[in-house]
Amino acid sequence: MKLLDNKNAVITGARRGIGREIVNTFAKHGANIWACARKYDENFEADMKSIAAQYGVEIWPVYFDVTSESEVKKAIAEIRAMKLPVDVLVNAAGIADSSTLFQMTSIEKMRNVMEVNFFALTRLTQYISRMMAKQKAGSIVNISSVAGIDGEPAQYEYSASKAAVIGGTRNLARELANSNIRVNAIAPGMISTDMGNLIEQSLKEEILQKTIMKRMGRPEEVANAAVFLASDLSSFMTGQIIRVDGGM
Numbered sequence: 001m002k003l004l005d006n007k008n009a010v011i012t013g014a015r016r017g018i019g020r021e022i023v024n025t026f027a028k029h030g031a032n033i034w035a036c037a038r039k040y041d042e043n044f045e046a047d048m049k050s051i052a053a054q055y056g057v058e059i060w061p062v063y064f065d066v067t068s069e070s071e072v073k074k075a076i077a078e079i080r081a082m083k084l085p086v087d088v089l090v091n092a093a094g095i096a097d098s099s100t101l102f103q104m105t106s107i108e109k110m111r112n113v114m115e116v117n118f119f120a121l122t123r124l125t126q127y128i129s130r131m132m133a134k135q136k137a138g139s140i141v142n143i144s145s146v147a148g149i150d151g152e153p154a155q156y157e158y159s160a161s162k163a164a165v166i167g168g169t170r171n172l173a174r175e176l177a178n179s180n181i182r183v184n185a186i187a188p189g190m191i192s193t194d195m196g197n198l199i200e201q202s203l204k205e206e207i208l209q210k211t212i213m214k215r216m217g218r219p220e221e222v223a224n225a226a227v228f229l230a231s232d233l234s235s236f237m238t239g240q241i242i243r244v245d246g247g248m
Contacts, residue, residue, distance in 0.1 A: 003231035005030035008012060008084050010128060012036040012066060013093030015044050019192035021219035022226050023059070026050050029227050032058040034079055038065055044234050049125055076127045088230040089128045090141045091121045104154045110157035116193035117161035122168065133179040141229045142169050142185040147244045152166055166241055173239030182238040184229045189245025192216040212247025
């Protein structure tokens with residue numbers, strides 16, 4: 001059963017990790033995708049073509065820096081020019097810097113993480129939600145983190161940025177409901193990706209000991225939740241934060 005058959009989705013952070021797996025899983029479920037990455041890359045192009053061919057869908061790579069307003073505007077113009085409905089937006093792009101104690105973390109570093117994880121997400125959502133409002137339909141899925149709910153040692157700026165995503169998700173769900181746009185977020189726990197593996201080993205072991213399932217999650221387990229929130233199976237869900245964390 002293809003849950004996203006004939007739907008068109010914009011997915012950021014598509015080059016690797018959770019974002020790349022969301023592209024793969026959405027394609028498996030029949031979605032056509034604007035796969036967003038920062039810079040042109042032949043390997044990325046080949047990867048997207050391979051996924052598209054495997055599942056018989058269209059995948060259009062779109063390149064822009066999420067923190068650059070001019071590049072975002074250019075990307076939006078490129079998407080608009082195709083004159084297709086945008087049914088789903090998945091904000092998967094994000095960064096996590098190396099762990100440092102709060103007292104030792106510069107404001108500049110905090111601003112950089114907040115810019116990518118919250119303000120860039122907000123800017124793109126503004127543009128895409130305007131398109132969805134004209135169609136009177138859409139689903140927005142934000143990738144937050146359990147760190148934005150529970151907090152995380154030595155990750156002040158990351159936790160704060162992901163908490164902002166959660167607050168924004170709940171606010172937008174109320175604001176966009178009249179346009180028939182649903183807004184939800186996923187809060188992954190410790191996932192086996194390049195970003196997840198930045199966590200120091202001692203902290204990783206401590207977190208795993210507190211996790212009911214005693215393992216790291218897989219990117220596809222987050223992607224499956226994103227498919228559910230993007231599909232009509234979750235048609236009466238908005239403003240929700242879904243934890244995919246193995247029971248933390």
